[in-house]
Amino acid sequence: MLIFEHARPGRRNYSQAPTTTASVDGIPDHLLRKKQPLLPEVSEMDTVRHYTRLSQKNFSIDTEFYPLGSCTMKYNPRACNSLAMLPQNLARHPLAPEDTGQGFLACMYDLQEILKNITGMAGVSLTPMAGAQGELIGVMMIRAYHESRGDFARTEIIVPDAAHGTNPATAVMCGFKVVEIATDKEGNVDLDALKAAVGPQTAGLMLTNPSTLGVFEENVTEMSRVVHQAGGLLYYDGANLNAVLGKVKPGDMGFDVIHINLHKTFSTPHGGGGPGSAPVGVAKRLLPFLPVPFVTQEDGKYRWVNEKERPQSIGRLSAHMGNAGVLLRAYIYVRLLGKDGMHRIAEFATLNANYLMAELKKAGFEIAYPTRRASHEFIVTLKDIKDKTGITAMNLAKRLLDKGFHAPTTYFPMLVPECLLIEPAETESKQTLDAFVTAMKEILTEIKEQPDMVKNAPHTMPLRKLDDVKAARELDLCWKPDA
Amino acid sequence: MPFIPHTKEDIAEMLDSIGAESIETLFDEIPTDLKSGQLTEVPPGLSEMEITRLMMERANQDGLYQNFIGAGAYEHHIPAAVWQITTRGEFYSSYTPYQAEASQGTLQLLYEYQTMMASLTGMDVSNASMYDGATALAEAALMAVRSHRTSRRILIPQTVHPVYRKVVRAIVSNQKIDIIELPFCTKSGQVLPDTLEEFGKEDFAALVIPQPNFFGVLEQVDALTDWAHSKNALAIGVVNPTALALLTPPGEWGNKGADIAVGEGQPLGIPLSSGGPYFGFMACKNSLIRQIPGRIIGRTNDLDGKTGYVLTLQAREQHIRRSKATSNICTNQGLMVTAATIYMSLLGPEGLRRVAEHSHANTMELVQKLEKVSGVDRVFSGPIFHEAALKLSKPVGAILDKLKNKKILAGLNLQEFYPDLENTLLVCATETKTAADIQAFAEQFEQAFD
Numbered sequence: 001m002l003i004f005e006h007a008r009p010g011r012r013n014y015s016q017a018p019t020t021t022a023s024v025d026g027i028p029d030h031l032l033r034k035k036q037p038l039l040p041e042v043s044e045m046d047t048v049r050h051y052t053r054l055s056q057k058n059f060s061i062d063t064e065f066y067p068l069g070s071c072t073m074k075y076n077p078r079a080c081n082s083l084a085m086l087p088q089n090l091a092r093h094p095l096a097p098e099d100t101g102q103g104f105l106a107c108m109y110d111l112q113e114i115l116k117n118i119t120g121m122a123g124v125s126l127t128p129m130a131g132a133q134g135e136l137i138g139v140m141m142i143r144a145y146h147e148s149r150g151d152f153a154r155t156e157i158i159v160p161d162a163a164h165g166t167n168p169a170t171a172v173m174c175g176f177k178v179v180e181i182a183t184d185k186e187g188n189v190d191l192d193a194l195k196a197a198v199g200p201q202t203a204g205l206m207l208t209n210p211s212t213l214g215v216f217e218e219n220v221t222e223m224s225r226v227v228h229q230a231g232g233l234l235y236y237d238g239a240n241l242n243a244v245l246g247k248v249k250p251g252d253m254g255f256d257v258i259h260i261n262l263h264k265t266f267s268t269p270h271g272g273g274g275p276g277s278a279p280v281g282v283a284k285r286l287l288p289f290l291p292v293p294f295v296t297q298e299d300g301k302y303r304w305v306n307e308k309e310r311p312q313s314i315g316r317l318s319a320h321m322g323n324a325g326v327l328l329r330a331y332i333y334v335r336l337l338g339k340d341g342m343h344r345i346a347e348f349a350t351l352n353a354n355y356l357m358a359e360l361k362k363a364g365f366e367i368a369y370p371t372r373r374a375s376h377e378f379i380v381t382l383k384d385i386k387d388k389t390g391i392t393a394m395n396l397a398k399r400l401l402d403k404g405f406h407a408p409t410t411y412f413p414m415l416v417p418e419c420l421l422i423e424p425a426e427t428e429s430k431q432t433l434d435a436f437v438t439a440m441k442e443i444l445t446e447i448k449e450q451p452d453m454v455k456n457a458p459h460t461m462p463l464r465k466l467d468d469v470k471a472a473r474e475l476d477l478c479w480k481p482d483a
Numbered sequence: 484m485p486f487i488p489h490t491k492e493d494i495a496e497m498l499d500s501i502g503a504e505s506i507e508t509l510f511d512e513i514p515t516d517l518k519s520g521q522l523t524e525v526p527p528g529l530s531e532m533e534i535t536r537l538m539m540e541r542a543n544q545d546g547l548y549q550n551f552i553g554a555g556a557y558e559h560h561i562p563a564a565v566w567q568i569t570t571r572g573e574f575y576s577s578y579t580p581y582q583a584e585a586s587q588g589t590l591q592l593l594y595e596y597q598t599m600m601a602s603l604t605g606m607d608v609s610n611a612s613m614y615d616g617a618t619a620l621a622e623a624a625l626m627a628v629r630s631h632r633t634s635r636r637i638l639i640p641q642t643v644h645p646v647y648r649k650v651v652r653a654i655v656s657n658q659k660i661d662i663i664e665l666p667f668c669t670k671s672g673q674v675l676p677d678t679l680e681e682f683g684k685e686d687f688a689a690l691v692i693p694q695p696n697f698f699g700v701l702e703q704v705d706a707l708t709d710w711a712h713s714k715n716a717l718a719i720g721v722v723n724p725t726a727l728a729l730l731t732p733p734g735e736w737g738n739k740g741a742d743i744a745v746g747e748g749q750p751l752g753i754p755l756s757s758g759g760p761y762f763g764f765m766a767c768k769n770s771l772i773r774q775i776p777g778r779i780i781g782r783t784n785d786l787d788g789k790t791g792y793v794l795t796l797q798a799r800e801q802h803i804r805r806s807k808a809t810s811n812i813c814t815n816q817g818l819m820v821t822a823a824t825i826y827m828s829l830l831g832p833e834g835l836r837r838v839a840e841h842s843h844a845n846t847m848e849l850v851q852k853l854e855k856v857s858g859v860d861r862v863f864s865g866p867i868f869h870e871a872a873l874k875l876s877k878p879v880g881a882i883l884d885k886l887k888n889k890k891i892l893a894g895l896n897l898q899e900f901y902p903d904l905e906n907t908l909l910v911c912a913t914e915t916k917t918a919a920d921i922q923a924f925a926e927q928f929e930q931a932f933d
Contacts, residue, residue, distance in 0.1 A: 003595050003828050016562040017834030018914050022844035024729060026866050031701055033731050036832040038602035047828045048564050051592065051821075055573035058588035062572025068581070075486055076576050079531045085566070085754075088542035093552045094758030096892055097883075100548060103541030104757055117524030129614040129759065130814035132801070136654070143657060169801035169811035175657035178806045216512045247510050249519045267486075271818025272589035273579035273778065274612070275760035291653075307649075315653035319555060319617040319646050319747065320758025332538065338528025339521065341485050348487050350509045355497040362500075373512050401585045409581070412802070429488040430497060456786070461584040464786040468583075471783035471795040475772070477608045478598040479782075 002479055003050050007040040016044070038481070057462050058272070059406045065432050067356075069377045069409035069421025070164070070212055072242055072264035074349075074428075076329075077336060080267070084328040094320035098303045104324070105302035109295040111331040112279075118342065119241075119258055120251025121281030125294040127322035131239060134259025134278030135170040135206070140314045141257055141282060141289040142204045142233045143174055148289075148312060154203035154232070160189045162213050162413045164239060167206045176203060183415060187215040187369045194223060198230035208237040209253065210244065210375030212413045213368070214353070214421070224254030233257060233286075238278070241265045242425075243350060243376035246343035256283045265345065266330035277326035288312040293321050348426035349376035352433060356424050359437045364444055368416045377423035379416050380408075386418045391447050391454050393418040398465060399446070399457035403439040485528060546890070549920060551849070553870045553911025554697070554895045555616065555644050556758065557750045559725065559838060560915055561822075562829045565752045569822040579778070579817070583793040584785075589817060590792035593780040596824040603727045603827075604720070604744035605734025606766035611778040612815040616747025617650035619763030620691065620721055622810060623743045624651055626767075626774045627689035627717045628660055629809070634686035634716070640665040640674040642696035643721060645900040663687070669903075672700035672863025672872065676710050683710070689717040692741065694733070695726060697900075698909065699846075699870025700863050708737030717742040724764065725750040725842065726868050728835035734768075743767045752826025753819055762816030762823065773799065776810030841914035842869040845921060849912045852925035856932055862907055870911040872897060872904070877932060879906045885931035891924055 024032065042050070059066065066073035083089075092101055112124045128134035139157065146154045157171035158179045168178040179197050182190045189207070198205075205227045209217045217223065227234055236255035242265040250258045262268050262277040282290055292313050293304035304321070307313050334342070353374040360380060361367050368379035382393045397407030397420065409421040424433060446453050458464065489497075494506070503509055510518075529537065550558050569575070573588060580586030580593075593611045600609035613619040624637045637655075639648055641664050652662050665682060668675045673696070690711035695701050704720070711718040718741040720733030733741035749761040767775055773796065781795030801808040830838065850871045853859050858876030875882065879896050886893040894910035901907075912921055 002591070002598075003824075004598070007831075012831045012833050013562075013829055016560070016829050018837040018841045021837060022840035023847075024840055024843055026847060027701065027729070027843070027868060028866055031704070031730055031866070033727070033729060036836070037599070037728065037732070039599055039827050039830070039832045039835060041831045041833075042828055044562075044564060044829060047825060048568060050828075051568045051825055052571070054588040054592055055568070055571045056588065057586075057591070058573040058577045059582070059585040060573045060575070060577035062576045066578070068578055071578055073576075073578060077486060079534060081570060081575070083535060083538040086538060086542040088545045088547055090754035090756050091547055091550070091558070092545060092757045093550050093558070093755050093892065094556050095552050095554055095895055096548065096550070097887060100887065100892070101545050101757065103544035106541060107538075114525050117522055120519070129618070130812075132811045132813045133614060133618070136811060140653070140657065164813075165801035165803070165805045165808065166811050166813050168806035169804070169808040172806045172808075173654075173658065173811050175659070218512055218514070221514060221517065244510075244513070246522055247519065248513050248517045252517055252519055269575045269818060270578040271816075272574055272577050272586075272592075272821060273817035274814040275614075275762075275816050275819060276814040277760075316646055316649045317618070317653055318650065318759065319615050319644065319761075322758070323760040324757035325754075325760050332534055334525065335529050335534050335537070336531065337485050339525040341528050342522055342525050344484055344487055346510075347506045348484075348489060351489075351494070351497055351501075351506050354501045354503070354509055358501045373509055397582065398584065401582060406585060407582050427486050427488070430493040458584050462587055463584055463789055463791040466583045466785050466791045466793050467783045468793055468795070471781035471793045472798075474783075475795070476782040477594070477772075477779060477795075478601045479594070 003040045003042060004479055006042050006046045006050060009041060011041045011043060013044050064404060064406050065428060065436055066406040067408050067422050067424050068406060069423040070239060072423060072425055074267055074425035076267050076269045077333060080329040080332040083332050084325050089328060102302055105295050107328060107331045109297055109302050111327060112295060114334055115260060115279055115281060118245065119281045120249030121258060122284040123287045123290050124279050124281045125290045126279045126327050127291050127318055128259060128278040128280055129318050129323050130276030131259060131261045131278045132166040132170060133317060134280050135166055136173060137280050137291050137317055138235050138257040138259055139170055139174040141286050142235065144289045144314050145233065145286055146203055153200055156201045157203055158197055158205040161415055162211050163206060163208060164212060167237060187213040187372055188218055189223060191219050191222060195226055198226055198232060200231065202230050202232035204233040204235050206235040206237055208239055210240045214375050214377040214379055215369055215372045216375055220253050239264060240376065242345050245346040247346050256286055262326060262330040267333050268326045268329045275323050275326055277323040289314050291315060291317055345426055352424040352426060352428055353377055356422060356433050360440060363437060363441045368419060377421055380420045380422060381416050382418040385447060389447055389451055391451060393420050395454050395457060396443055399443050399454045400439060401458045402460045405436055405439055549891045551894050551910050551912055551924060552892050554909055555747060556755055558755055558913050558915050559750055561752050561754060564829060565822050565825045568825055569818060574821050575818065580794060587791060590780055592821055592824055594782060594792050596820050597780060599827050600764050601766050603724060604766040605732030605740065606744050607769040608772050609764065609766040610775050611780055612820045613763030613765055613777055614816065615761045615763045617647040619745040619765050620647050621651045621654035622776045623719045623745045623765060624655055624689065626743060627719060630771055630774050631688035634688045635659055636661045636663055636687040637689050638663050638665055638682055638687050639691045640667060642667045642674055642698060643691055643693045644697045671865040672698045673702050673865045676703055676706040679710060683714045687716050689719050691719045691721060693721045694730065695723060695868040698863055698872045699867040700865040701868055704736040708741050712739055720744040722746045723750060724748060725839050729839040742771060748823050751823035753822060760816060760819055762819035774809060776812050778815045838914050845912035845914065845916050846871060849910060849921050849924065853928055856929050870909060873908045873910060875906045875908060879908050882931045886927055889927050891927055
């Protein structure tokens with residue numbers, strides 16, 4: 001039932017809104033709304049009950065193991081939320097004077113410094129509001145750098161075929177042509193193809209390392225040399241930074257620009273799809289182009305640096321300073337974990353992934369890159385199973401829901417057929433991983449003995465398999481009272 | 484180990500299963516010369532008690548102020564239930580609803596949100612949200628250019644939020660799109676439709692229409708919308724969602740209605756929080772649905788014919804179309820939209836209208852009180868909604884400082900954004916201000932003015 005179907009005309013809440021009407025003097029009648037909007041007329045209890053019940057129809061980290069590859073679904077510490085939501089933090093207006101927000105600005109400054117240290121970059125700006133926006137800003141800086149040197153011939157961005165879809169989409173939004181580079185059998189970017197692709201037209205290479213295939217790009221130093229020698233810049237998609245945090249710094253790998261998904265590595269909540277937050281870091285030669293504002297400190301006072309001081313900045317990408325509340329949560333998380341905790345993120349994410357990969361291999365699943373170490377994630381392919389039984393990766397994913405586990409990422413990266421991208425994250429215990437392996441084994445048996453059970457999954461969810469084709473063909477995007 | 488549950492025995496058994504000697508062995512594919520040392524700038528970890536102390540100290544250092552700044556971010560009362568439900572783990576710690584059967588909570592909520600926003604804006608459809616109001620406007624400009632096909636010019640009045648204009652320029656600048664800024668009448672504070680002809684001589688893809696505009700002034704939206712349509716361009720409304728409980732929605736502007744409505748969703752239950760996370764909303768006419776960026780939820784059936792909800796029209800998106808996607812956008816502002824949907828449900832049409840009415844009435848009362856001070860005058864003659872620009876005969880900076888010392892943030896110095904508007908204060912008093920608050924502000928203001 002929809003919230004609108006709980007509603008009755010004239011029902012309302014008396015404590016939450018002003019108790020009286022008030023004059024709208026001065027607003028001409030022709031500018032006033034004639035028909036009231038379709039907002040539900042429900043009681044507070046109806047609302048609380050309705051949305052509590054809806055929440056119970058979600059899988060989440062707080063309720064289930066959620067090994068969604070590439071999304072880093074790890075535990076979100078509750079203290080990060082409660083402290084970010086202190087009344088003073090919530091009440092602060094974005095345009096309030098800097099001297100009324102020194103405590104807040106200190107947190108932002110500290111976070112910038114910590115991120116610089118972790119990534120090995122010379123400067124950091126916190127403004128990007130999500131990974132894809134971080135990418136956009138990064139590629140804009142690459143463009144601004146070349147143009148500042150009078151080099152307008154660099155029209156291409158190179159992207160490996162395993163990259164997130166946001167990489168090529170971002171390059172196009174920045175006015176670049178995308179050149180895709182293939183992956184070799186071992187899961188590395190094809191170095192010869194890269195050498196053949198670079199030239200005076202190359203603006204840069206966007207690379208995720210470890211890649212979305214869950215392996216470390218072993219030739220990264222050589223790739224960096226090839227791209228730099230051609231005059232291009234290296235962009236680091238920080239989606240998988242959690243796999244190497246404290247082990248290797250993007251700056252040391254030769255990257256010039258980087259974004260960091262705080263909602264991944266720094267455990268800020270995914271919230272059903274957002275908000276994200278993706279600070280960007282740059283090497284020294286790109287410092288002038290950083291987006292504003294960012295925080296600086298002079299004589300113990302913090303203040304924003306704006307475009308007046310940074311005439312070459314690529315500008316502003318959000319109405320204020322980015323997702324402050326998410327940044328606070330990330331800051332609190334870093335302070336809770338501390339130096340040693342930062343190192344442990346990569347260590348235990350990698351331990352969990354390699355253990356799960358080893359156990360699933362022993363259970364009979366085919367690993368896409370069996371000769372490689374898993375980074376923080378790895379890929380199981382069901383190609384053979386599909387060829388023999390018709391059972392797909394999606395069928396298995398749905399059956400996992402029945403067994404109380406969220407499914408891994410399916411059908412990404414696209415170059416591995418029938419794939420499951422599995423990322424357990426460091427906060428899961430061995431016991432949980434073992435239970436997941438048991439469930440996967442059970443499904444393997446079911447595929448042999450009761451294939452229909454798997455094919456028609458899920459069975460225990462509030463709904464059975466949903467019809468995506470109908471949804472797209474007969475678009476129903478808004479409820480209508482008379483329908 | 485904070486947030487890592489592994490015991491020594493677990494680690495030993497796991498390494499044994501992998502066949503690795505130590506955890507460090509698992510990183511043996513990383514070239515040795517690349518390996519980094521200690522993270523020197525990261526301080527040692529704090530306990531929950533210690534970080535609580537630190538964050539409390541910093542919060543107390545900042546303190547709490549009576550806030551009369553609006554300028555695109557508005558303080559409204561947020562019912563207790565909004566964030567108590569929103570921060571339930573099932574909403575807070577879930578992800579984009581890729582597995583629809585295990586995400587019906589988020590999906591149904593987003594469908595309800597889309598319904599509410601489409602109705603509030605008077606549009607046919609809404610997406611599931613954008614990053615914020617500024618980026619929503621930039622995406623609307625891109626959408627207009629895609630749908631117009633021949634022109635790549637966008638007309639944006641200078642009465643649109645100044646930072647929104649900067650963000651639009653930054654985002655579209657690399658796609659060969661021209662942003663033309665339109666002047667406003669310095670008397671009324673509005674864009675005057677009969678001054679636009681010279682800008683319409685050349686084709687343009689869209690005209691942006693703010694309602695209310697950055698000065699709080701109400702624009703002549705009907706005439707502006709019709710003018711844009713007469714030039715075969717789209718009309719993009721940039722609107723305040725609270726105001727929409729009271730004002731004609733963009734979908735009903737002029738003869739045919741605006742084509743796209745965007746805006747900052749923050750007033751709908753999102754705390755000010757230094758500027759984010761907020762969310763942008765975007766709604767449009769049916770004819771533009773395949774050009775809309777971001778996530779969209781559709782209603783469908785399961786195998787048994789039961790109603791359910793899924794992500795739909797994904798063929799527009801970057802994870803399918805890659806370089807040919809309508810936008811590179813991936814994230815929506817799911818958690819913020821969760822709060823906004825609960826907020827709108829709790830307030831209902833009458834509650835939201837009252838919030839709008841009281842915000843307007845309080846601002847009018849404040850303006851009337853301040854105008855009584857000699858040397859203070861309304862700058863613009865156009866009608867306003869819940870925000871007003873006041874010209875002071877004295878330096879605005881000094882007055883803002885004096886009131887700040889009394890724990891009052893008296894408004895925004897408009898000269899920061901409009902160099903020609905000297906000593907001009909933009910003030911806003913929402914429904915959160917009592918008669919006593921307004922009286923106290925007026926008294927302190929008068930003293931500061933002397």
